[in-house]
Amino acid sequence: MTVRTRFAPSPTGLLHVGGARTALFNWIYAKKHGGTFVLRIEDTDHSRNTEQAKQVILDGLHWLGLDWDEGPQKGGNHGPYYQSERGAIYEEYLSRLEKGGHLYEDNGAIRFRSPREKVFVDDEICGKIEFDLTNPGTHPDLTLRRPDGSWIFHFVSVVDDIEMKISHVIRGEDHLSNTPKHIELYRALGAEPPRFAHMPLILNRDGSKMSKRDEGAALGTYPEAGYVPEAVRNYLCLLGWSPKENREIISTEEVVALFELGNINRRNAAFDLDKCFWINGQYLLSMDLARYAELAVPFLEKAGITWPTWNALEKVLSIVKPKVKLLKDLPEWVGYFFNEEFSFDEAAVAKSLTGPLAVERLSALRDAYSALAIWDLASLESALKETAAKIGVKTGELVHPARVAASGRGIGPGLYEMLEILGKQRTLARFEKGIIKALGTSA
């Protein structure tokens, strides 16, 4: 069988992570079976159907790396791929139902007369489920078209899936209960229903339904925060599915190889941004420096940071890279390398750069460092340790004032790496300023 999957979002103004995950699994399934992944925009609701809202979806999928084989911007033999442009096709299918005697009018709307039978949904994820549709009271007839001529989701979705030869409908479990009615439509149209796979939904940490306002709900916030697409893909795959063997970090290629619809967990999953954050850090950590720097640039530029040479930038990024988990935090981590007017974190100053002790220690270190002939990691470290021993303090008690004086903050890359890059002149000047700062606070 030729596998054709689809993602069929409606343009609501954002791409929800739940939708992104649905798209991802459809994409993976198509890839795994050498099939086709179709993107179709369900924009039958004209009131909220804006160009911008459509763009959000396309942008989100592009960013996640989920390229579609057929759809907007791409074309294909089963278009158009916007439902708003498919009216003629719907008319034709509607008249087919009409001829078959399946329709009736109700207050100007057109409804589908259910055969009133028991319908089995044989779901790839949920298994075989029986629905008893014999009672019209509990399972009312589907409306297909409104009095104003606009189309209802259930009908156009089925028509499009037939027309676009979709073989596997992989979608959220919120559609499960309507699926038997869709199957009735397929039958009335003389079409073979596709395979269905209903995925559990994504919930908030507390188990409540995830709404668009919740943190992490909109995919658009991920690139802004400095998540990388492969990390988000990795996280999303782990939500309801697992490669077994207790693996957490797994490439999309491997997921494609290992993926099975039947292995998708049936429970709803709570969305845990903490873990996504951690995974992002893992990807950032192992990323090669060239790409890392490339990704970093927009975040640095946005913060108004400039650098003398690309080489200098890469050098700074390389020592900071293992510790930063979100690209958007980068300016905070590297700004002071490129600007003498960097700000000071007051809490860090209060802790390590205040009072006569700080003055004494920093002065001692300044003296030792100004006497250094060679400015490298090893000499920086040994000079600091010797100084610490000489004045009888622990190394940490020199490290902290030095760090705050040199960078303005209490956390950062390794101190010696930092000072090496800063260079002797700038380091000593910053120590000098730090001493004055500490003197000022000691009064």
Next chain:
RNA sequence: GACCCUAUCGUCCAGUGGCCUAGGACACUCCCCUUUCACGGGAGUAACACGGGUUCGAAUCCCGUUAGGGUCGCCA
């Protein structure tokens, strides 16, 4: 309310009748890396919703209860 789905650490997953005194990851706590840190290493806290069965044996199968989610739209 009716119908459908689900039920393992706080969270995500592993576990498909004996290997489970339940494993991994995130988070949290502590220790180490005699330098911080959201790097790294180690340790720890912490769960089979409840009640009945079936079975020599159940987290795993069955029934019920409870809880959560979904659907029942002229929203998608």
